[in-house]
Amino acid sequence: MTDRRRVILSALLPGFPQLAAGRWGGGGLSLTVWLAFVGLLLTRWARFAAGWGGPLDHKIASLTVVAGLIGAWGWSLYDVSNPGGVKQSGVSQWSLAARAFRKNRIAVAGVLVVVWVYLIALVTPLIAPHDPAAQASLLTARMVGPGGEFVLGTDDLARDVLSRILYGARISLSIGFVAVGISVTIGTLVGAVSGYLGGWVDTVLMRFVDMVISFPRLVLLISLSALFDTNSILMITVVLGFTQWPGTARVVRGDVLSLREREFIEASRALGFSRRRIILRHVIPNVLSSVIVVATLAIGNVIVLEAGLSFLGLGLLPPTPSWGSMVAGGRDQLLGAWWMSTFPGLAIVLTVVAFNLAGEGLRDALDPRLRT
Amino acid sequence: MTFDAEVASDADGKSDVDAKSFAGVNGGSGADVLFDVQELRKYFPVPRGVFGRSVGQVRAVDGVSFRLHRGETLGLVGESGCGKSTTGRAILHLIEPTSGRLVYDRQDLAELDRAQIREFRRRAQIVFQDPFGSLNPRMTVGGMLSEVLKVHRIGETGADRSGRVQELLEMVGLHAEHAGRYPHEFSGGQRQRIGIARALAVEPEFIVCDEPVSALDVSVQAQVINLLRDLQKDLGLTYLFIAHDLAVVEYVSDRVAVMYLGKIVEMAEAEELYGNPLHPYTRALLSAAPDRDLKAGPRRERIRLSGDVPSPIRPPSGCPFFARCPHPGKDEECETASPLLEEKGPNHVAACCKDPLPRDGG
Amino acid sequence: MTTRPDLLVVTDLRTHFTTEVGVARAVDGVSFQVGMGETLGIVGESGCGKTVTALSILQLIPSPPGEILKGSSILFDGEELLKAAPARLREIRGNDISMIFQEPMTSLNPVLKVGHQIEEALRLHRGLSKSEARSAGVALLAEVGISDPEERYDCYPHHLSGGMLQRIMIAIALSCEPRVLIADEPTTALDVTVQAQILDLLAKLQDRHGMALLLITHDLGVIAEVCDRVVVMYGGQIVETGTTQDILTRPEHPYTQGLLASLPGSGDRDVRLNPIPGTVPSPVNWPAGCRFRDRCPVAEERCAESVPELLPLSEETTRLARCWRVGSIGGPVEGST
Numbered sequence A: 001m002t003d004r005r006r007v008i009l010s011a012l013l014p015g016f017p018q019l020a021a022g023r024w025g026g027g028g029l030s031l032t033v034w035l036a037f038v039g040l041l042l043t044r045w046a047r048f049a050a051g052w053g054g055p056l057d058h059k060i061a062s063l064t065v066v067a068g069l070i071g072a073w074g075w076s077l078y079d080v081s082n083p084g085g086v087k088q089s090g091v092s093q094w095s096l097a098a099r100a101f102r103k104n105r106i107a108v109a110g111v112l113v114v115v116w117v118y119l120i121a122l123v124t125p126l127i128a129p130h131d132p133a134a135q136a137s138l139l140t141a142r143m144v145g146p147g148g149e150f151v152l153g154t155d156d157l158a159r160d161v162l163s164r165i166l167y168g169a170r171i172s173l174s175i176g177f178v179a180v181g182i183s184v185t186i187g188t189l190v191g192a193v194s195g196y197l198g199g200w201v202d203t204v205l206m207r208f209v210d211m212v213i214s215f216p217r218l219v220l221l222i223s224l225s226a227l228f229d230t231n232s233i234l235m236i237t238v239v240l241g242f243t244q245w246p247g248t249a250r251v252v253r254g255d256v257l258s259l260r261e262r263e264f265i266e267a268s269r270a271l272g273f274s275r276r277r278i279i280l281r282h283v284i285p286n287v288l289s290s291v292i293v294v295a296t297l298a299i300g301n302v303i304v305l306e307a308g309l310s311f312l313g314l315g316l317l318p319p320t321p322s323w324g325s326m327v328a329g330g331r332d333q334l335l336g337a338w339w340m341s342t343f344p345g346l347a348i349v350l351t352v353v354a355f356n357l358a359g360e361g362l363r364d365a366l367d368p369r370l371r372t
Numbered sequence B: 001m002t003f004d005a006e007v008a009s010d011a012d013g014k015s016d017v018d019a020k021s022f023a024g025v026n027g028g029s030g031a032d033v034l035f036d037v038q039e040l041r042k043y044f045p046v047p048r049g050v051f052g053r054s055v056g057q058v059r060a061v062d063g064v065s066f067r068l069h070r071g072e073t074l075g076l077v078g079e080s081g082c083g084k085s086t087t088g089r090a091i092l093h094l095i096e097p098t099s100g101r102l103v104y105d106r107q108d109l110a111e112l113d114r115a116q117i118r119e120f121r122r123r124a125q126i127v128f129q130d131p132f133g134s135l136n137p138r139m140t141v142g143g144m145l146s147e148v149l150k151v152h153r154i155g156e157t158g159a160d161r162s163g164r165v166q167e168l169l170e171m172v173g174l175h176a177e178h179a180g181r182y183p184h185e186f187s188g189g190q191r192q193r194i195g196i197a198r199a200l201a202v203e204p205e206f207i208v209c210d211e212p213v214s215a216l217d218v219s220v221q222a223q224v225i226n227l228l229r230d231l232q233k234d235l236g237l238t239y240l241f242i243a244h245d246l247a248v249v250e251y252v253s254d255r256v257a258v259m260y261l262g263k264i265v266e267m268a269e270a271e272e273l274y275g276n277p278l279h280p281y282t283r284a285l286l287s288a289a290p291d292r293d294l295k296a297g298p299r300r301e302r303i304r305l306s307g308d309v310p311s312p313i314r315p316p317s318g319c320p321f322f323a324r325c326p327h328p329g330k331d332e333e334c335e336t337a338s339p340l341l342e343e344k345g346p347n348h349v350a351a352c353c354k355d356p357l358p359r360d361g362g
Numbered sequence C: 001m002t003t004r005p006d007l008l009v010v011t012d013l014r015t016h017f018t019t020e021v022g023v024a025r026a027v028d029g030v031s032f033q034v035g036m037g038e039t040l041g042i043v044g045e046s047g048c049g050k051t052v053t054a055l056s057i058l059q060l061i062p063s064p065p066g067e068i069l070k071g072s073s074i075l076f077d078g079e080e081l082l083k084a085a086p087a088r089l090r091e092i093r094g095n096d097i098s099m100i101f102q103e104p105m106t107s108l109n110p111v112l113k114v115g116h117q118i119e120e121a122l123r124l125h126r127g128l129s130k131s132e133a134r135s136a137g138v139a140l141l142a143e144v145g146i147s148d149p150e151e152r153y154d155c156y157p158h159h160l161s162g163g164m165l166q167r168i169m170i171a172i173a174l175s176c177e178p179r180v181l182i183a184d185e186p187t188t189a190l191d192v193t194v195q196a197q198i199l200d201l202l203a204k205l206q207d208r209h210g211m212a213l214l215l216i217t218h219d220l221g222v223i224a225e226v227c228d229r230v231v232v233m234y235g236g237q238i239v240e241t242g243t244t245q246d247i248l249t250r251p252e253h254p255y256t257q258g259l260l261a262s263l264p265g266s267g268d269r270d271v272r273l274n275p276i277p278g279t280v281p282s283p284v285n286w287p288a289g290c291r292f293r294d295r296c297p298v299a300e301e302r303c304a305e306s307v308p309e310l311l312p313l314s315e316e317t318t319r320l321a322r323c324w325r326v327g328s329i330g331g332p333v334e335g336s337t
């Protein structure tokens, strides 16, 4: 009876039953996604429909809306109709960590913000009030304050700040995501191989790590910008990715060094498992939790770095709407048009803080010392 | 050395290995030798000093020889740090020995190629002490066991393998439904059983048991000891049983070797060793073990060792036990000359140049 | 046995922990006394509440999640410790009751010289000056049997072996000349030869200073070596108590009998060991009725129905057991040992 009502409720307002049950992580996410995307469909139907025939990013935006709606709805219904309860046995360390993580409200909030920032970045073409590159009349709409037609004001070239922040989110976040993807893959492999094999391999790899770390990234970027066109998203992503990995490598190597002494690794060797199998199936799954933490924190770090580089004029250059270059662009106008730098700055802070909160929460939840 | 030629020759010189071999003690000299360990040494480099020079070597195992016969249990006792685990790992080639010959079932392990090493890994296994560290925390028990089966191509289909996993679990006293669980969902004793099941998955004939019960409570310890003994009987296993609990070793072993500072100082059949210990160290060790048997009347006089085990980095040049030896007859000879294992009774060797003192009864 | 004035009287001690899965009744109604100069052993498998009992006496239980329930009483020399003010408690912990732990490595500060750590204790408890403290500290090291005490005094913990560190822990515990020493598995991490040295040392120091010793261990051999009386714990409760001689030679409770039968030892290698089946359950859900019931070879229906009380076995009140089958009415369990 109540079950039935819960099912109906979750079909209408996905996430609401979960939210009511105090599970505001999953519930909050699906409810907000549902409400926001339904609202978006109602108000921006024309753009949504146009998306299917538009350019790629526009297509992706429309697809995201559909996927988000189906996801929120499907998850909530599935969850309500399968009241699994807490599994008593066969519970992996991952699910234990997830249980611990859910209790950490601040970290869950961090994850919610992160997910939402990504969703907004994806649906930007549907919601941005203006074209980020389009200039309104330089005479009437230059450095207009927040409010009115331009919600967050316009910049010195009479472009809408809000739209530029939205488009900038896509750039900052993809750079963060891809660069960290590159760095974590390299870092994990280098760290695992170095730690597990030890000996001269370890020495050589670690000296290489030292070299990469000690090489100033700024110098690298400056020299690269002399050689190539650094004003390319791909270039800056690759450069950040290929200079970010030593941190991960060191963390992973440390973990592997202590793992190597664990008897289950020795047992695997006694059982005649190949090195490849031991590294891939036994070592890496056990360092994954540290890698996840490092990666989450690194995304925030890379976003700040990219902003910093762009601010210095070494990264993306105008008119590409990157958060860093927007802050930079507004710095001369700080007294006259404070909104030009402040809002993109806030976007950076919000995103990076959210990533750090999520990362800290993951670190606590995944800490193996809390469990055996 | 006074090893009688008979012992070496009654493996009827089938190979040069046997002809050259250092005999050690052989309970029932005609028995089938499974593992022949000759003059095994393992030195670890000491991490460099502050100024980058090598400080020396840890002589963890320093010339250990023994033979294991099919179906027997050889106990290995000694204080921590005397090289028991290193011996167990070195004979399984989990660590590369510094020197020495390891002859397993007439094959010199140093000469094996990769395929043969793999085959050796199927025949010789190890069970560890730490019930928390010896299982991969990210894998289910069933996953762990079927991985072993898959790697060694035991069982054709997935169904074969899960049937075998079930069998293995039941063999060590667990249930089929435990296969879906993760290590952290088991108690220490159960984890030790899982470790045993994993070793048994490849159907080995020889298992190094490295302190398999030391971390367990007495009741659970007894359960695991019973399990190991039942398995030995049913599957005809050969054990090298490492422990520091003298009573446990006495109970499970046919023969016992006592180690001190990387060397075997005494080896004999269990009853003989416990009833008639000859080396002063063995005596001290036995008398240090707390005596639970209050019914047996007043305790006999205690031998108390002073001080700690010397550092294996700079081991004494003569008898390794010299500094702590309570033997009243010890002299310069002991201090300078390292005594060799000598036959002091039937199948009873000890490394002491002095005659054992008569023991006061009790 | 001569009766000694009771120095430490624990009555109906209950220490519970609030955990995610429920309330862990780690110690649940434990009562015992220790007299001056006496050695009382507490024995039982891990998870039986031995350490929590010891920590409760000094009120070192982390709270939350732990809580010593109302109705518990810990009398030290007639003074109720559970009602003592924090300042008074610190004074007692420093001066009258000391504790040593299982892991000497982790009980010492790795970045301070051991001498410094002893000095600290001496200056705090005895109010000595720096130079006085040094000579007293060196004397203490000598007393606990450390050779070259002058030299060792300036060593860092990682330079010393486990046995030596445990001696230093004992030296620190003795620095205040305590009247009660609580030793929680002091030799579990050590080799038998060193264990024998440490046990000898504890016995010698006890003779000399006349302190009461509460020795916690899971090793019945250690109990046999040094204890006058024994308390056997299971499931947060005392299941049997008596003199060492009685407990080891005429155990009455099936748990004590099971512990003894689990030990390899007296001889015959062909006889299978006869261990207690199963493991200690979680303190969150002890079985109803007798807590040992589902591992007990002689359990009956009434064991599931109601909780047996800890009753005297005969007129003498020092011999108690918690089992329906023994006690004033029943008589000892037939069968094992």
Ligand SMILES: Nc1ncnc2c1ncn2[C@@H]1O[C@H](COP(=O)(O)OP(=O)(O)O)[C@@H](O)[C@H]1O
Residues within 6 Å of the ligand: B044, B045, B058, B059, B060, B078, B079, B080, B081, B082, B083, B084, B085, B086, B087, B312
């Ligand atoms: N990997 C290693 N590197 C350096 N020294 C080691 C290593 N493994 C063991 N040792 C040293 O070798 C000696 C023997 O150790 P081990 O065989 O573990 O002793 P046991 O098992 O008898 O306690 C010890 O002094 C130990 O410190």
Ligand SMILES: Nc1ncnc2c1ncn2[C@@H]1O[C@H](COP(=O)(O)OP(=O)(O)O)[C@@H](O)[C@H]1O
Residues within 6 Å of the ligand: C017, C018, C019, C024, C026, C044, C045, C046, C047, C048, C049, C050, C051, C052, C053, C062, C065, C066, C282, C283
């Ligand atoms: N801080 C704590 N929080 C929750 N449970 C605890 C805590 N400390 C001890 N316990 C529980 O109390 C029980 C008794 O522990 P302990 O006294 O350490 O056992 P013993 O010393 O006999 O091995 C254990 O089951 C343990 O899980």
Ligand SMILES: [Mg+2]
Residues within 6 Å of the ligand: B084, B085, B086, B211
């Ligand atoms: Mg060892």
Ligand SMILES: [Mg+2]
Residues within 6 Å of the ligand: C050, C051, C185
């Ligand atoms: Mg304890």
